[in-house]
Amino acid sequence: MFQGRRIALASRHGKERALARPLQAGLGLTLQLATAFDTDTLGAFSGECERPADAATTCRRKAEAGMAELNLDLGIASEGSFGPHPAVPLLAVGREWLTLVDGRHGLVVSEQLLHTATNFSQRRVADLADLDPWLLQVGFPRHGLIVRPSRPGHDRGPTPALSKGIMSRDALALAIERALPHASDGQVLVETDMRAHLNPTRMASIRRLAFRLVRRLRSTCPACGTPGWGLVDTVAGLPCDWCGTPTDLIAHELHGCVACDHQQQRPRRDGLREADPGHCPRCNP
Ligand SMILES: [Zn+2]
Ligand SMILES: [Zn+2]
Incomplete structure (x- = not known):
């Protein structure tokens, strides 16, 4: 179904480095880069333009834009979002989507990946010297940074003196110097630049996700x-090891089809059949 076809990738952020090999080796596809379309118009991490749709929809639209540009009936795109972990707010979490659109067969197949190994972070500082421990933590200068004037409550939207893709200490010092006069509180907001070509940690996640999509x-x-058969949902209710009460832990996986409504329940991948009583609402309320 895919062997020998060409697939469009709309990206200006070097994602072909993560995607070309798995698609070639696993499906026999040749990746072709579509660079005329500015994927940032569908929303950018740096916040100059808001995402008009949810990440999964954005991802599909990007794939379709690449297909239109190269006049191909097959396309792929990736999309990421980053923020605090829903359960552990001090922990950052990244979510990556990867979507393949096959116009010839009317198929849309997606995979996603949740990873806590992201360097997503931000700091407000008045001086470069205050940043040092944080720079080490976010992997600078191997990972890029964004600097903007700090304007608490008004950080998003068009910003004067915004610098992106900062990859050296000199560039960082210059960016802070440029941004400071525009700040409302005498500080700058320094953030990790999450674009794939400036963030090797994220690029590695996209590569991992590519293998997952190929497997699917x-x-x-x-x-x-x-x-495209694979995991579509998980069902909670793994029974407590002591009393059998259903817990919040995943009891089994639901696998499904992207074309018909066939579904199957599968046991957990790790083989766990009972929950630790520590998770039980009755044994450990
Ligand atoms: Zn119990
Ligand atoms: Zn089916």
């Missing part, structure tokens, strides 16, 4: 034979 595209629906 290589598995076909047992009912209709369409590629």
Whole structure:
């Protein structure tokens, strides 16, 4: 179904470095780069323009934009979002989406990845010297930075003296110097630049996700034979080891098809059949 076809990738951020090899080796696809379309118009990390749609939709639109540009019937795109962990607010978490659109067969297949190994972070400082421990923590200068004037409550939207893609200490010092006069509180806001080509940690996540998507595209629906069979949902309620009460832990996985409504329940991948009583609402309320 995919062997020998060309696939469009809309990206100006070097994502072909993570995607070309898995797509070639796993599916026989040749990646072609579409660079005329500015994917930042669908929303940028640095906040100059808001994302008009949710990440999954944005991802599909990017893939379609690449297909239109190169006049191909197959496209792929990736999208990331970063923020505090929903359960552990001090921990940053990244979510990556990867979507393949096959116009010839009317298929849209997506995979996503949640990873806490992200360097996503920000700091407000008045002086470069105050940043040192943080710079080490976010992996600078191997990872890029963004600097803007600090204006608490008005950080997003068009910003004067915004510097992106900072990869050296000299550039960082210059960016802080430029931004300071525009600040409302005498500080600058320094953030990690999450664009893939400036963030090797994120690039590695995208590569991992690419292998996951390829695996999914290589598995076909047992009912209709369409590629893209895989995890669609998880079902909570793993029973407590002591009393059998359902817990919040995942009891089993739900696998499904992207074309028909066939679904199957599968046991947990790790083989766990009972929950530790520590998770039990009755044994450990
Ligand atoms: Zn129990
Ligand atoms: Zn099916």
